[in-house]
Amino acid sequence: MKKAIVMDEKDNVATLLADADKGDVIQVKTGAKETEIKVQEKIQFGHKFALKEIKSGQDVVKYGEIIGRATKDIPNGHHVHIHNVESLRGRGDQA
Amino acid sequence: MRFLGYRRRNGKVGVRNIVAVIPCTACINELPRLIARGIPGSIPMGHNLSCSHLGSDLERSMQTLTNLALNPNVYGAVIVGMGCEQMSPEKIYEDVLKFEKPVELLILRDIGDWNELIEKGKKVAARMSEEASGLKREEAELGEITLGIKCGGSDTSSGVVSNPVAGVVADRIIQEGGTAIFTETPEILGAEHVLARRAVTKDVAERVFEAAKSTEKRVKEMGVDLRGSEPTPANIQGGLTTIEEKSLGAIIKAGNAPLQDVLDYGERPSGKGLYFMDGPARTAELLVGVAATGCQLMVFSMGGGLPSLLPMLPAAPARFPLMPVVKMSGNPDGYEKRKDILDIYVGSVVEAEETIEQAGERLLHEVLDVASGNKKTQFEHGAYEEIMLIQIDGPSL
Numbered sequence: 107m108k109k110a111i112v113m114d115e116k117d118n119v120a121t122l123l124a125d126a127d128k129g130d131v132i133q134v135k136t137g138a139k140e141t142e143i144k145v146q147e148k149i150q151f152g153h154k155f156a157l158k159e160i161k162s163g164q165d166v167v168k169y170g171e172i173i174g175r176a177t178k179d180i181p182n183g184h185h186v187h188i189h190n191v192e193s194l195r196g197r198g199d200q201a
Numbered sequence: 202m203r204f205l206g207y208r209r210r211n212g213k214v215g216v217r218n219i220v221a222v223i224p225c226t227a228c229i230n231e232l233p234r235l236i237a238r239g240i241p242g243s244i245p246m247g248h249n250l251s252c253s254h255l256g257s258d259l260e261r262s263m264q265t266l267t268n269l270a271l272n273p274n275v276y277g278a279v280i281v282g283m284g285c286e287q288m289s290p291e292k293i294y295e296d297v298l299k300f301e302k303p304v305e306l307l308i309l310r311d312i313g314d315w316n317e318l319i320e321k322g323k324k325v326a327a328r329m330s331e332e333a334s335g336l337k338r339e340e341a342e343l344g345e346i347t348l349g350i351k352c353g354g355s356d357t358s359s360g361v362v363s364n365p366v367a368g369v370v371a372d373r374i375i376q377e378g379g380t381a382i383f384t385e386t387p388e389i390l391g392a393e394h395v396l397a398r399r400a401v402t403k404d405v406a407e408r409v410f411e412a413a414k415s416t417e418k419r420v421k422e423m424g425v426d427l428r429g430s431e432p433t434p435a436n437i438q439g440g441l442t443t444i445e446e447k448s449l450g451a452i453i454k455a456g457n458a459p460l461q462d463v464l465d466y467g468e469r470p471s472g473k474g475l476y477f478m479d480g481p482a483r484t485a486e487l488l489v490g491v492a493a494t495g496c497q498l499m500v501f502s503m504g505g506g507l508p509s510l511l512p513m514l515p516a517a518p519a520r521f522p523l524m525p526v527v528k529m530s531g532n533p534d535g536y537e538k539r540k541d542i543l544d545i546y547v548g549s550v551v552e553a554e555e556t557i558e559q560a561g562e563r564l565l566h567e568v569l570d571v572a573s574g575n576k577k578t579q580f581e582h583g584a585y586e587e588i589m590l591i592q593i594d595g596p597s598l
């Protein structure tokens with residue numbers, strides 16, 4: 107089974123350790139704990155998917171820390187990347 | 202654990218035995234090239250600094266050139282001055298001399314003739330090269346290593362695999378009384394609070410926040426979104442979404458030791474342990490600054506993607522020879538294409554064939570093998586032909 111890793115139990119995203127197709131069931135590892143989740147779209151190696159629904163405006167958490175903010179609702183099992191997450195740092199465009 | 206190195210008169214241990222020929226202004230970068238040509242182990246250290254720079258840029262450049270000459274991998278240095286530059290060749294010479302390092306000073310103003318200077322330069326460089334080649338490697342302790350750590354061409358495998366593996370080595374060297382230095386201020390944005398928690402004093406924690414704040418302020422003054430430069434397009438392709446994510450993965454390469462201090466670009470640490478150098482992420486400038494802090498070697502933690510297909514370091518002078526760079530990747534994706542240009546592969550961790558600690562142990566042995574001269578890194582094959590870039594903050598006039 108394809109695998110994904112969660113860096114901290116506070117995280118709401120997992121990182122894929124293989125290319126995944128829509129509908130693939132992924133084995134998700136958080137420390138010693140293992141669960142399964144179905145990805146809802148094609149997502150490549152190293153990219154992230156939501157472990158549970160992340161609402162627009164909500165923090166995206168990896169390594170147990172905030173890595174950005176959702177700009178759209180991201181359903182469970184969907185790709186989490188620059189199309190639906192913004193950075194909160196170095197935003198000279200908003201200064 | 203031990204390695205074999207060249208013990209210098211000042212007690213430091215080099216892992217290479219270089220004669221550095223250093224110009225004091227970019228106007229005469231050609232002189233070191235002509236002097237070093239054909240002399241074994243001698244390297245021309247041309248750079249980007251001339252009279253077109255001001256204040257702290259000049260001071261930083263003087264310190265950087267002096268400290269490069271003081272790197273333990275340098276047996277001796279030939280300082281070449283023009284005689285009218287803003288940087289003082291005499292001061293660089295005297296500062297190097299204080300550390301009991303073989304050093305010679307040649308100034309065009311005093312010699313008065315281009316060809317005569319080259320001839321004199323060749324004579325002193327050849328003499329130093331001969332003296333250096335007579336030295337034998339001696340046993341040295343792991344704790345005598347100062348290791349630079351950098352990540353580049355990062356993707357999500359960096360934070361999950363190769364940075365943690367680098368961190369194991371940093372921790373091991375520090376446990377044995379050695380030093381590890383990491384840098385890249387833009388790549389602590391979003392992770393500075395995590396790093397500051399590890400600072401040995403409140404003052405050091407404050408300096409971490411200050412470094413991040415001042416870099417972010419300069420970004421904001423440009424009026425644009427940092428994304429696209431940090432993370433880079435290649436980082437984004439590799440799955441990194443924001444600078445926060447990149448930074449949180451990047452600081453893992455520095456292991457878990459307490460943070461002793463924040464160094465300026467090219468500044469030598471005053472003690473042992475873990476140090477952060479406030480400096481750019483751009484590899485070309487970073488390598489020079491880290492070599493100037495006194496690191497004998499560097500571990501370069503590489504992601505996958507396009508930058509990892511380059512046989513040299515991305516955005517860097519090809520094969521920066523002063524400090525061997527051990528290039529490691531933990532990304533199994535497309536590994537077959539990259540195996541000949543990596544020094545060590547740790548994607549075995551992703552494939553669950555090895556733990557982070559086991560891969561760290563393997564990396565430590567690779568570092569010691571390179572340190573002892575049993576192995577050359579990929580970047581040491583070939584000649585150094587490009588100039589060094591020293592960090593410049595102010596205007597170029």
